[in-house]
Amino acid sequence: MPPRGVKPGSKRARQYEHIKDSLEDCGTSEDRAEEIAARTVNKEKARHGESRTSSRTSTEDLSSGHRGGVRAHRKGPRGRTRDQLYNEAKHLGIKGRSKMRKADLERAVDARKR
Numbered sequence: 001m002p003p004r005g006v007k008p009g010s011k012r013a014r015q016y017e018h019i020k021d022s023l024e025d026c027g028t029s030e031d032r033a034e035e036i037a038a039r040t041v042n043k044e045k046a047r048h049g050e051s052r053t054s055s056r057t058s059t060e061d062l063s064s065g066h067r068g069g070v071r072a073h074r075k076g077p078r079g080r081t082r083d084q085l086y087n088e089a090k091h092l093g094i095k096g097r098s099k100m101r102k103a104d105l106e107r108a109v110d111a112r113k114r
Contacts, residue, residue, distance in 0.1 A: 003038040012050075016041045085109055 002008070002016040016037045023033035046054030080088070085105035089097040092112045097105060 003042055006041060006045075012041050012045060015044065080106070 002013045006012045006016065019037035019040055020033045023036055024030060028036070042051070045051045082102040082105065085102060086097060088109050089100075089105055089112075092109060094105075094108050094112060097108070100108065
């Protein structure tokens with residue numbers, strides 16, 4: 001079932017089903033496939049101005065399709081971006097985060113979560 005606000009038979013509903021089916025074909029569980037498909041469709045709705053509200057990352061980050069290709073095929077460490085780590089550190093109340101590098105932020109966030 002597509003996310004709320006997506007009309008049955010619409011482009012976004014077809015997009016949701018396509019993403020969900022593709023993920024299930026790759027071996028992803030049904031629940032996880034539904035979650036990823038819903039998030040992707042919601043992000044695309046926000047990027048195209050089809051939603052009432054949208055976060056800054058939904059509108060300013062790379063598109064879902066482009067981001068997957070770019071981040072999936074690069075060498076080196078993967079994981080959260082520096083901005084994501086910084087926001088997580090801010091949420092956790094880590095002091096001195098603005099002067100930290102990505103590796104420092106990652107260590108501080110992971111240590112705080114333990």
